[in-house]
Amino acid sequence: MALVNILHMTTGHEDSSYAKNSLLQETVIQKAIPCLNHTIKGIASRDIFLDGCFKIADLGCGSSRNTLLVASNIIDIVIEVCKENNHKPPQFQVCLNDLFGNDFNNLFKLLPEFYAKLKREKGENVGPCIVSAVPGSFYGRLFPDKSLHLVHSSFSVHWLSQVPEGIENNTLNIYPAKTSPPNVFQAYAKQFRIDFTNFLKLRSKEIVRGGCMILTFLGRSIADPTCDDNCSLWEQLAQSLQDMVKEGLVRESNLNSFNLPLYYPCVDEVRDAIKNEGSFSLDNLTVFQVNWDPQDTDYTNTNDSIDLGQKHGRNTAKHIRAVTEPLLTSHFGNSINVVALFKKFEKHLAEHLANKKTRYFNILISLTKNE
Amino acid sequence: MALVNILHMTTGHEDSSYAKNSLLQETVIQKAIPCLNHTIKGIASRDIFLDGCFKIADLGCGSSRNTLLVASNIIDIVIEVCKENNHKPPQFQVCLNDLFGNDFNNLFKLLPEFYAKLKREKGENVGPCIVSAVPGSFYGRLFPDKSLHLVHSSFSVHWLSQVPEGIENNTLNIYPAKTSPPNVFQAYAKQFRIDFTNFLKLRSKEIVRGGCMILTFLGRSIADPTCDDNCSLWEQLAQSLQDMVKEGLVRESNLNSFNLPLYYPCVDEVRDAIKNEGSFSLDNLTVFQVNWDPQDTDYTNTNDSIDLGQKHGRNTAKHIRAVTEPLLTSHFGNSINVVALFKKFEKHLAEHLANKKTRYFNILISLTKNE
Numbered sequence: 001m002a003l004v005n006i007l008h009m010t011t012g013h014e015d016s017s018y019a020k021n022s023l024l025q026e027t028v029i030q031k032a033i034p035c036l037n038h039t040i041k042g043i044a045s046r047d048i049f050l051d052g053c054f055k056i057a058d059l060g061c062g063s064s065r066n067t068l069l070v071a072s073n074i075i076d077i078v079i080e081v082c083k084e085n086n087h088k089p090p091q092f093q094v095c096l097n098d099l100f101g102n103d104f105n106n107l108f109k110l111l112p113e114f115y116a117k118l119k120r121e122k123g124e125n126v127g128p129c130i131v132s133a134v135p136g137s138f139y140g141r142l143f144p145d146k147s148l149h150l151v152h153s154s155f156s157v158h159w160l161s162q163v164p165e166g167i168e169n170n171t172l173n174i175y176p177a178k179t180s181p182p183n184v185f186q187a188y189a190k191q192f193r194i195d196f197t198n199f200l201k202l203r204s205k206e207i208v209r210g211g212c213m214i215l216t217f218l219g220r221s222i223a224d225p226t227c228d229d230n231c232s233l234w235e236q237l238a239q240s241l242q243d244m245v246k247e248g249l250v251r252e253s254n255l256n257s258f259n260l261p262l263y264y265p266c267v268d269e270v271r272d273a274i275k276n277e278g279s280f281s282l283d284n285l286t287v288f289q290v291n292w293d294p295q296d297t298d299y300t301n302t303n304d305s306i307d308l309g310q311k312h313g314r315n316t317a318k319h320i321r322a323v324t325e326p327l328l329t330s331h332f333g334n335s336i337n338v339v340a341l342f343k344k345f346e347k348h349l350a351e352h353l354a355n356k357k358t359r360y361f362n363i364l365i366s367l368t369k370n371e
Numbered sequence: 372m373a374l375v376n377i378l379h380m381t382t383g384h385e386d387s388s389y390a391k392n393s394l395l396q397e398t399v400i401q402k403a404i405p406c407l408n409h410t411i412k413g414i415a416s417r418d419i420f421l422d423g424c425f426k427i428a429d430l431g432c433g434s435s436r437n438t439l440l441v442a443s444n445i446i447d448i449v450i451e452v453c454k455e456n457n458h459k460p461p462q463f464q465v466c467l468n469d470l471f472g473n474d475f476n477n478l479f480k481l482l483p484e485f486y487a488k489l490k491r492e493k494g495e496n497v498g499p500c501i502v503s504a505v506p507g508s509f510y511g512r513l514f515p516d517k518s519l520h521l522v523h524s525s526f527s528v529h530w531l532s533q534v535p536e537g538i539e540n541n542t543l544n545i546y547p548a549k550t551s552p553p554n555v556f557q558a559y560a561k562q563f564r565i566d567f568t569n570f571l572k573l574r575s576k577e578i579v580r581g582g583c584m585i586l587t588f589l590g591r592s593i594a595d596p597t598c599d600d601n602c603s604l605w606e607q608l609a610q611s612l613q614d615m616v617k618e619g620l621v622r623e624s625n626l627n628s629f630n631l632p633l634y635y636p637c638v639d640e641v642r643d644a645i646k647n648e649g650s651f652s653l654d655n656l657t658v659f660q661v662n663w664d665p666q667d668t669d670y671t672n673t674n675d676s677i678d679l680g681q682k683h684g685r686n687t688a689k690h691i692r693a694v695t696e697p698l699l700t701s702h703f704g705n706s707i708n709v710v711a712l713f714k715k716f717e718k719h720l721a722e723h724l725a726n727k728k729t730r731y732f733n734i735l736i737s738l739t740k741n742e
Contacts, residue, residue, distance in 0.1 A: 025597075033526065045476075052515075053515035053516065055515075055517075057482060091515050091516065093515050096502065100479050100480060100482055100483060101479075101480075102479075104476055104504070105474065105476045107473050108473075108475060108506040110472060111471055111506060111507070112471060120391055127512070128512035128515070130505065130507075130513060130514060130515065131505075131506075132466065132503045132505040133475070133503060133504045133506075134501065134502075134503040134504075134507075135479040135482060135502075135504075136482070136486075136501075140499075140500060141498070141501065143425035143464075143497035143501060144423075144426075144462050144464050144499070144501065145423075145424065145462065169490065170529075183693075253564060271501075335556050349510075
C-alpha cells in the first residue's frame with residue numbers, strides 16, 4: 001500500500017494517541033509565533049488580502065488541539081495587524097491538510113467550541129471564519145492555482161514521500177545511522193532534495209504572488225550526517241527492534257526491510273533546494289532546539305540522574321510511539337507487540353538520556369512567493 | 372446539546388450504517404442528472420468558470436459512496452461541456468459539507484480510489500481536482516463571499532435548523548400528524564419558512580453571480596398538510612415508540628417531548644420562499660416519487676402481498692434507522708433498545724405497505740443567482 005495511505009499519527013484519545021502526546025508540536029508551534037507575526041505584517045503591507053478573504057493552509061495539521069492553535073494564532077495576528085492599520089478584519093478560510101488516514105473526525109468535533117470561542121473573543125465584527133479540511137499528500141496538488149495567502153507547516157516537511165530506493169543494505173538500521181553504508185546517506189539526501197523541490201514547486205502554483213510560507217521541521221545541526229545526534233533516537237528504536245528479533249518476536253527479514261520515510265536535512269541542504277527551485281525568496285531562517293522529552297524544560301547541559309533519565313525516556317518513547325505506531329504496524333503486521341517494543345525503547349532511551357541530554361534540532365524558515 | 376452537534380447519519384460500516392443504507396439517496400441523485408446537465412450548460416454559456424477553477428459544494432453530503440458519485444457526475448458533465456465548446460477543462464474544487472458529527476474519515480478513505488479512477492478515466496489533461504470538507508450547518512456561513520459556481524444538495528434541505536418552538540402539545544406524535552393540533556402544523560411551516568429563507572440568503576452571499584444551485588428534497592404532494600401521505604411514515608415510528616412506552620421500555624414524558632426536526636414543504640411553500648427572499652431565480656421545478664422501500668422499483672399501484680409488505684417494511688425500516696438513530700439515541704439515551712424499536716417499526720410498516728404502496732414525494736429545483 002502506498003505510504004500516503006498508511007502514514008498518520010495514532011488516532012483516538014487513548015494514552016498512546018497523538019492527541020494526548022503532542023506537547024512537542026505545541027512547543028514548536030509557539031516558537032514560530034514571532035516569525036508568523038513578522039510574516040503577516042509583510043503580507044498586509046503588500047495589501048493583498050485586506051479587502052477579501054485571508055486564506056491559510058496548515059499542511060500536516062495532525063488532529064490534536066494544536067491544529068486549531070495554529071489557526072487561532074494566525075487569526076489573532078491578522079486581526080491585530082488590521083487594527084493597527086485601521087482596517088476591518090478580512091474573512092478567514094483555514095484549510096487543514098493531512099494524509100487520508102488522519103483523524104479528521106476528532107478535529108471536527110473541536111470546531112463548535114473553536115467557533116464559539118472566536119465569537120466570544122472577537123465579537124460579531126469578525127468573519128465568517130471557515131475551517132475546511134483537504135486530505136491528501138502535500139507532495140501532490142492540494143489547492144487551486146493562486147488560492148492561498150499563507151501556508152504554515154509544523155513538524156511535517158521532514159516526512160518524505162517514500163522510503164528512498166536502493167537502500168536494501170541498510171539492514172538492522174531503520175534510518176541513516178552511524179553504521180549505515182554511504183549509499184544510504186546519499187539515497188536519503190537525494191530523496192529529500194527531490195521531495196522538498198517538488199513541495200516548493202507545488203506550493204508556488206497555489207500561493208498568490210507575495211504570499212508566504214512558514215515551515216518548521218526537524219533538521220540536523222551539522223553537515224556531516226554521520227555525526228548527527230538525532231540519528232541516535234532511531235538507533236535506539238532499531239536496537240529495540242533487534243531485541244525483539246533476538247526474542248523471536250519480530251522476523252529479522254522484516255527488520256532488514258524496514259526504513260523510516262523521514263530525513264533531517266542540514267541548513268545548507270534547505271538553502272540550496274530553495275535557491276535551485278527558484279519560486280520563493282528565503283526571508284528568514286532560524287534554528288532552535290527542544291529536548292527529546294517534550295516535558296523537560298531544563299536546557300542546561302548537566303547530566304540527568306538515572307531517575308530523571310527514566311522519566312525522560314518514558315516521555316520520549318510515548319511521543320515517538322504516537323507518531324510511528326501506524327507505520328510500524330503497517331510494516332510488521334498488527335500482531336507486533338507494540339507495548340513490548342516501546343518498553344524496550346523506553347529502557348534504551350533512559351540509558352542514553354541519563355548519559356547525555358539530547359535535543360531535536362529544528363529549522364524554521366519563512367519564504368515569500370516571487371513573481 | 373445543539374441539534375447541529377447531534378444530527379448525523381449512522382456512522383461506520385455495519386448493516387445499520389448509513390453507508391450501507393443509502394440506495395434511496397442514490398436513486399434521487401441519479402434523477403437529478405438531466406437537471407445538472409442543463410444547469411452546467413447554462414453556467415458554461417455565461418462563461419464564468421471556463422478559464423479557472425470550477426468550485427462546487429455538496430451540502431449535507433453524508434458519508435457513503437453517493438457523496439463522491441455527485442462529484443463524479445458533475446465533473447463528467449463539465450468535461451463533456453468543455454469538449455463540446457473546444458475548451459480545456461477547468462480545475463475542480465469539490466467542497467463536501469455535512470454536520471460536525473458526519474463520518475468524514477470514512478469519506479476520506481474513499482478518496483485515493485476516487486482520484487485514481489479520475490486519472491484513469493480522464494487522463495492527465497484534467498485537474499487538479501481537489502476534494503475538501505467543510506463541516507458545519509448549512510444554516511450558517513460555510514464559504515467565503517462569491518466563491519462557488521454550483522451548489523448541490525440532495526435529501527438534506529428538508530432537515531430544519533431546530534425542532535419548532537411551542538409544540539409541547541404534540542404529545543404522542545413526533546411530526547405534524549393527522550391527530551396533531553393546528554398550532555403544530557403552523558409552527559413547522561413557519562420554521563421551514565425561516566430556515567429556507569436563511570439558507571437562500573446565506574448561499575446568495577457565497578455563490579458568484581450567474582452561479583447555480585440544484586436542490587432535491589422531500590416535500591408533500593398537496594397543500595393541505597393534514598392529508599399528507601408522508602406523515603404516515605412518522606406516524607408508524609410514533610406508534611412504535613408508543614408500543615415501547617406501553618412495554619415500559621421508553622418513558623412517556625420522553626416520547627411527549629420528542630419531535631423530528633424536519634419538514635416536507637409543498638411546492639407553493641418553496642416557490643413563495645424563493646420569490647420573497649429574492650436572490651435567486653427559479654429556473655426549474657420538477658417533482659418525482661420514489662417508493663418508501665428504496666429497493667422496490669415497481670411503480671404500479673397494485674397492492675403488495677403480505678410477503679412483499681414484510682420485505683418492503685424491512686427495507687424501509689433499515690433506511691429510516693440509518694438516518695434517525697443518532698437523533699433517537701441522543702433524545703432517549705443510549706440505553707434505548709434500537710433493535711426492538713425498529714423491529715416494531717418494521718411490523719407497522721409491513722402492515723401499512725401490504726395495504727397501500729406509499730411513496731416519497733421529491734421536489735427538485737434549480738436556481739440561478741441574480742445580480
